[in-house]
Amino acid sequence: METAVAAKDLVLALRGERAARPRVDPTLAGGLRAWLEDDLALSVADVAPSAPLFLSPRTIIEGASQGSTPTLALARGALVSALVAQRLSLGDVEHPMDDALSALEADPSQRELVSSIHQLDPDGFARLAAEVAAHDTVLAHSLGAIPSSWLPRTNVRLSVPLVGGRVVLGAVVNVMLGPPASTVSTVCLLDVTTAELTDTVQARLGVLALIEALRSAAPPLRVATLSTATGDVAMLDVDDALLTTALRHVVTAADQHQGAN
Amino acid sequence: MLRHPIPTLPRAAALCDLATEPALIPERLDPALRSALASRLATVAPGRGAGPLRLDSWTVLNGQRGPRAELGAFTWSPRAARRLLGVAAARRVVLGQEPSPTVAARREVDWLIARSAAGDGRPGSLGAWLAEAPRGVLGAVLAEAISHATELVSLLPWEQLGQRAIVGGADPVWAVPGAPWISLRGRRDAEISLDHEHGTRALLCLRAGRPGSSARHDLAIVALSDALARPDRPLPTRVLGVWPSAGKAVSLEVGAEEIKGAARLVVDAACRLRQPDGLALVA
Numbered sequence: 001m002e003t004a005v006a007a008k009d010l011v012l013a014l015r016g017e018r019a020a021r022p023r024v025d026p027t028l029a030g031g032l033r034a035w036l037e038d039d040l041a042l043s044v045a046d047v048a049p050s051a052p053l054f055l056s057p058r059t060i061i062e063g064a065s066q067g068s069t070p071t072l073a074l075a076r077g078a079l080v081s082a083l084v085a086q087r088l089s090l091g092d093v094e095h096p097m098d099d100a101l102s103a104l105e106a107d108p109s110q111r112e113l114v115s116s117i118h119q120l121d122p123d124g125f126a127r128l129a130a131e132v133a134a135h136d137t138v139l140a141h142s143l144g145a146i147p148s149s150w151l152p153r154t155n156v157r158l159s160v161p162l163v164g165g166r167v168v169l170g171a172v173v174n175v176m177l178g179p180p181a182s183t184v185s186t187v188c189l190l191d192v193t194t195a196e197l198t199d200t201v202q203a204r205l206g207v208l209a210l211i212e213a214l215r216s217a218a219p220p221l222r223v224a225t226l227s228t229a230t231g232d233v234a235m236l237d238v239d240d241a242l243l244t245t246a247l248r249h250v251v252t253a254a255d256q257h258q259g260a261n
Numbered sequence: 262m263l264r265h266p267i268p269t270l271p272r273a274a275a276l277c278d279l280a281t282e283p284a285l286i287p288e289r290l291d292p293a294l295r296s297a298l299a300s301r302l303a304t305v306a307p308g309r310g311a312g313p314l315r316l317d318s319w320t321v322l323n324g325q326r327g328p329r330a331e332l333g334a335f336t337w338s339p340r341a342a343r344r345l346l347g348v349a350a351a352r353r354v355v356l357g358q359e360p361s362p363t364v365a366a367r368r369e370v371d372w373l374i375a376r377s378a379a380g381d382g383r384p385g386s387l388g389a390w391l392a393e394a395p396r397g398v399l400g401a402v403l404a405e406a407i408s409h410a411t412e413l414v415s416l417l418p419w420e421q422l423g424q425r426a427i428v429g430g431a432d433p434v435w436a437v438p439g440a441p442w443i444s445l446r447g448r449r450d451a452e453i454s455l456d457h458e459h460g461t462r463a464l465l466c467l468r469a470g471r472p473g474s475s476a477r478h479d480l481a482i483v484a485l486s487d488a489l490a491r492p493d494r495p496l497p498t499r500v501l502g503v504w505p506s507a508g509k510a511v512s513l514e515v516g517a518e519e520i521k522g523a524a525r526l527v528v529d530a531a532c533r534l535r536q537p538d539g540l541a542l543v544a
Binding site: 024026030082085086087088089090093094095098099100101102103105106107108109148149151152153154155156157158159160161165168179180181182183214215216217218 | 268269270271272273336338339340360361362363364366367394395396397398399400401402403404407408411415469470471506507508509
């Protein structure tokens with residue numbers, strides 16, 4: 001079920017009412033994993049675990065044929081992700097572009113991207129800095145101050161191996177809230193995008209919820225995407241239908257990928 | 262032998278049951294293996310002139326795979342600081358000194374910076390790097406530390422374990438007798454005492470990513486380091502590896518064979534590091 005929500009109420013809406021959280025079906029995640037492994041087994045039988053098939057919510061829903069993301073868009077996304085982390089860990093951002101760029105510069109895995117940002121001409125750099133500042137304004141409005149008792153963590157990497165490691169479902173969650181589930185669903189996921197929301201957003205969120213359910217053995221409570229380009233939010237309560245639809249997307253994507261090779 | 266926790270919720274309880282299962286027969290490290298390992302390492306590892314050689318699971322297992330030059334020299338980064346700060350923050354939370362991983366990580370960073378400002382840290386230390394770091398870098402460092410601390414705090418019912426559990430503290434380090442510039446470190450995040458009288462214990466290691474084919478060796482090297490560093494105690498009963506990103510956990514039940522295999526890997530890695538292209542690992 002998609003919920004319309006204003007950006008400023010985003011975090012409160014994600015967590016929702018404590019009393020209204022659904023009970024975790026302790027057999028659900030195991031059942032989903034078994035179903036997925038059965039359906040994937042044939043199509044990835046030729047894949048070596050040493051060179052697994054990596055699938056992310058984006059590649060599953062939009063396919064690998066969408067082409068690579070332009071460098072400037074990648075840079076904008078990485079810079080805004082750094083600002084999400086800073087907002088939640090330090091509470092504020094003083095100079096969006098400077099802060100975000102220094103965070104990327106300290107990350108050896110971002111060397112190439114940092115180099116491409118430094119190679120921009122002065123006008124291009126100023127335009128990117130202005131864009132990043134505009135995206136940060138949306139973040140400031142939407143994230144606010146999150147209580148530390150909600151255990152906020154940022155840029156959480158998920159990496160779920162399936163079929164003996166032949167397939168790896170991976171994602172990076174910009175914001176994760178809530179403790180691990182025991183009897184009721186407690187974890188909420190927020191994906192932040194610098195692009196506008198498209199009609200594939202629900203399907204992508206479903207896959208993200210599935211990956212988290214497989215990882216933690218309990219489905220998340222809610223998943224949401226915030227567009228820092230528009231301030232729009234898409235939020236979904238996680239239920240069995242969402243997860244099983246996502247599961248079919250994963251199987252289809254693996255079949256298509258293997259069929260193409 | 263590898264064992265897995267029962268896949269039931271809450272996971273913390275299942276992992277706790279596996280971690281705290283009593284030790285059957287406490288085994289001790291074979292003194293002959295200790296002296297043979299010391300002698301072999303002193304012979305095959307790079308000499309004192311190459312500087313200190315600090316071995317751990319990561320350097321040993323990556324040293325097996327290929328040229329040292331690919332590994333690069335150590336520099337601080339948010340990822341490199343993650344475990345050190347995250348474990349220290351988790352320790353503060355488990356001891357009841359701070360209410361949450363976020364607050365605890367901030368406090369830990371502030372403490373390190375203050376220590377550095379007071380002249381207590383050495384050049385190149387984490388505190389010295391943090392003291393010079395711009396605000397954006399501090400945000401990234403804190404984000405990594407908070408994630409690690411949250412994973413560790415959520416992993417086990419620490420309040421139930423009480424004083425049996427020690428989160429953080431110094432990693433066990435064994436300096437090779439006769440070649441003290443070579444040391445072996447066991448990267449572990451927590452320790453649980455199984456039987457105080459006999460000194461039996463379980464070690465807990467959080468790891469990034471997902472478990473690969475070398476996961477068993479990684480845990481065995483931690484067990485070997487701990488056994489060497491604490492000659493008065495028996496071998497650790499088990500080493501639990503947890504990969505939060507993958508939602509996987511496994512327990513290596515430690516025996517003489519695992520320890521011997523780990524010792525062989527350490528010696529092989531030291532041999533490889535002696536090769537001319539291998540100096541990048543010396544940090």
